[in-house]
Amino acid sequence: MKATFLVSLFTLFSFQVLAQSGVSSPKPASKRYFGLHFDFHAIKDDSLIGRNLSEKSLDSLLTAVKPDFIQVDCKGHTGVSSYPSKAANATVAPHIVGDPLAFYRSVTRKHGVDLYLHYSGVYDDAALAKHPNWAVQKADGSINSSRTSVHGPYADSLLIPQLNELADYGANGVWVDGECWATVLDYSPTALAKFRAETGIQTVPRSDKDANYGAFKAFARRSFAQYIGHYVDAVHRHRPTFRIASNWAYSSMMPEPIKTNVDFLSGDLTPSNSVNSAALEGRIMAAQGQLYHKPWDLMSWSFWYEFNPVQRQGDQKSAVHLMQEAAEIISLGGGFQAYYQQRHNASIGLRELPVMAALSRFVRARQPFCEGSVPVPQIAVLYANSTVSAFNQSLFGNGQTQRISGVLTALLDAQLPVEVLSEQHLQGRMNQYPVIVVSQQDSLDTGFRKELLDYVRQGGHLLLIGAQTTRSFASELGIEPAGTVVKGPKWVLHNSSTVVLTGPFQPVRITGKDTKAIDLFLKSEAADPVAGVIATETSFGKGQLTAVYADLSSDYQKHQPARLRDFIASLARPLLPKPLVEVSGSHLVHVVLNRQHGRLALNLINTGGRHADPQVFTYDEVPPLTNLTIRLRTDVKPKRIVQQPENKVLPIHYANGIATVTVPKLGIHSVLMVE
Known part of the structure; x- marks a missing residue:
């Protein structure tokens, strides 16, 4: 258990690969390092979709923010498509003017920005209104009107045809929402027949008090993973370069080994207390991404929102607030995206453009020192x-x-x-x-x-x-x-x-x-x-x-x-008698110790602010921390320790295998690069 700065690179990298190195897509990892997400979950009454789409407005956003990608709506939980889908079983919003997806593809392509689409999978109200036989059946035999059965025709009859259609638009990929967290136990005849055949258990448990209830849940979980594998492979056969993520799959909600060909991992954080949420969820995603060679990112909600007990919305978050959330994620080697609401005519407003641009500058300044990091x-x-x-x-x-x-x-x-x-x-x-x-x-x-x-x-x-x-x-x-x-x-x-x-x-x-x-x-x-x-x-x-x-x-x-x-x-x-790093001077600092391209990278995150207070929706000031003392255990004196992105060389005191530096000021997030 000897701690040493010179951790064996062979030992580290025999298990861990760079967090941003995808295996199934030719797209460079940087194309999903920073992005913006927009959706609006179109409803059947929406009749203005496609009106007021302004190329000038979208040009302004893409020029100011310079994202690697944007994600826009194409079908939300209501199951109503917000583009003129030609898929046989699609439910399309009425009176769509033009083609919003063709518009977004054209403008993003001009700017060299990738286009991803928000699509709700298992959660689909409209498909089940048309095809109730596609639905999950509850234990009492009634129909679940919003959850499709992973054993039914939904995937082959609507999901796969629409994803193939989206790939044919030239979109780079899809962020499939309403998936693992929306999946529930299914008592449909097809599901029960498969359960009996697979397990040999003939008496189906109807509640957690019945024998073999755990086995029934385990079967349902396996079935969902098989459902993901089926549709991902089918779409890849149609368009191998089309990149697919199932929202929250293989995350804290589903922390199992990855056995499907999803192209990347992603999820959206809790809208409140997101700094601590990012610290937790990011670490789980990072471990999965490194082991299974999957790039990953996490999404912050740009506004405060509470789902339970009563849905209520608070203020838009400030740039400083979102920067703290981003810092927790990118310090772990992941990509970052922020969610802003899309209007029900499919357009994107510019009111939050200053915040988006400030957030982009923050992430981009740190990208050279965070992307591709693996933990020590x-x-x-x-x-x-x-x-x-x-x-x-x-x-x-x-x-x-x-x-x-x-x-x-x-x-x-x-x-x-x-x-x-x-x-x-x-x-x-x-x-x-x-x-x-x-x-x-x-x-x-x-x-x-x-x-x-x-x-x-x-x-x-x-x-x-x-x-x-x-x-x-x-x-x-x-x-x-x-x-x-x-x-x-x-x-x-x-x-x-x-x-x-x-x-x-x-x-x-x-x-x-x-x-x-x-x-x-x-x-x-x-x-x-x-x-x-x-x-x-x-x-x-x-x-x-x-x-x-x-x-x-x-x-x-x-x-x-x-x-x-x-x-x-x-x-x-x-x-931990010989820690590789010790930080003193404030308890408001989170420490992430990484290797990045062979260099030691010590991330320091200022977590000040009332982000854990449920009565505080957002805040716009985080006081800087001063005179932090950093002690690094090294076998030899480092040539330089540079605080980035400030590009500030820190004086080093080296004695008895300990390199000591003082960080005079920590704003939101800095990385000490050890050379």
């Missing part, structure tokens, strides 16, 4: 497929990210470099990571659990967090549960300060001779210590198991208390 292994947070599948109520969704999101944010707020990895990313290469964090991953595959423990025996460090997670490792931790999981506030004395924990807690007794307690319980915030074990550390082979017997993620996700951040960091830092 330090701390891995496990996001297990097995846990996601076991506990997701829906087939696909990111509800289980709450198990890790708070812990991830706490580690990032403690200036620690962290990746988020699933089983396929860690298997066979755990020993590259000095620390692996397992937070509330309560359904681990037996073989993977064994590999985790073997990793510790060989010298690794495992940080286990959560009432149920620690209970499942009781024997190895040298503890035994002392009763059932309890709820309610618990007060912990840590470094002479009080930390309040409100999540579920597992009382335990220490039974192992190699196990010792960390920190003390208090009866109340102002009271004296009482008996109890909150955390332990256990020698295990050549490595160490550290455990905290409470769920911590939700507490930090909701409130981000400084003392809880310090408590979580105090458990992780000792497991």
Whole structure:
């Protein structure tokens, strides 16, 4: 577990490839590095589509912003096509004037800008109004009026013909929306016949209380992946260069191995608290992109919006707000796009043009120092497929990210470099990571659990967090549960300060001779210590198991208390005795440690601002951070360390294998390039 600046390039690149290196498309990766997304989900009453399309206006936008691509509407969740589709089963908006897609293709081609199209797949109201037999059937036999069956005729009768039609327009690709997150259990006769034939299970479970319900959900998930593979391959046969992404496929909602020929990965962030959302979702996408050689990008909503409990829209986000979201994404090697609403006549307004242009300048200035980056292994947070599948109520969704999101944010707020990895990313290469964090991953595959423990025996460090997670490792931790999981506030004395924990807690007794307690319980915030074990550390082979017997993620996700951040960091830092990077001077910095084209690239992101406050829609000022101290562990003194894109050479003090520099000012995002 020796940490060294000169990480073996062979070891790194035998697993990781440049995040922006696509395999199935001849298009250079830069063509999807920065873009703008527009859609409006046409409805049957739209009668002005195509009117007021102005080449001059679009020229102004493309000239000022200079995107690699734009994505425009062609069919939304309503299923109404906003262009004059000739596909046999298409539902086309009435009175379309001219051809909006031909207009956008002509003008973007003139500017050398790629054109992608927003198309809603599984979610299609109009197709099911015409063809109810294409729909998913619910457990009670009724029809789902908005979700098409992945086992039915929809793909071959409408989806594939329309995507082929879009490819024939000369469009570069499609961003297929309403897919994995819209897919639901299907009780149609075709689906049930396939389930019985594939599994041998004859009695179909109708609820989560029935036997084999998990097997039915697993079948549905496999069926969706097969559906993607089918239509992607069919369209590629028609037009091999047409690039296809299924929105949120192979992301936090579907973190499984990629077994289809999608050309790139993409998703749109939560409109609120998007800085932290980008930090989480970007790390999951980056790991998938690197392992499976897929370029990836994430989309920010340009305005604040809340879906639940009541749909409500807030302000347009400022350029500064969006720059922070972009920084979290591009620092991880991904591409970035921003979503602006398209008018229902299919035109694009220019009111937000100054923000778009400022955002473009920000991303472009950093592209030379971020594109093609891969992370240097330090701390891995496990996001297990097995846990996601076991506990997701829906087939696909990111509800289980709450198990890790708070812990991830706490580690990032403690200036620690962290990746988020699933089983396929860690298997066979755990020993590259000095620390692996397992937070509330309560359904681990037996073989993977064994590999985790073997990793510790060989010298690794495992940080286990959560009432149920620690209970499942009781024997190895040298503890035994002392009763059932309890709820309610618990007060912990840590470094002479009080930390309040409100999540579920597992009382335990220490039974192992190699196990010792960390920190003390208090009866109340102002009271004296009482008996109890909150955390332990256990020698295990050549490595160490550290455990905290409470769920911590939700507490930090909701409130981000400084003392809880310090408590979580105090458990992780000792497991990383020779960190490659240390940053001090502010807790508002997120750190991303990369290699980019053989150079070390240290990203520093200023996360100031009230982005995590649900009462604040947006903000337009993030105060700069000053005099940050950066310590880099290197075998030799670097020739230069340059703060980019400021192009500022920083004086280096080198002693005992540590290169120390001071960053006098950090605005939103800088990259220290080590030469």
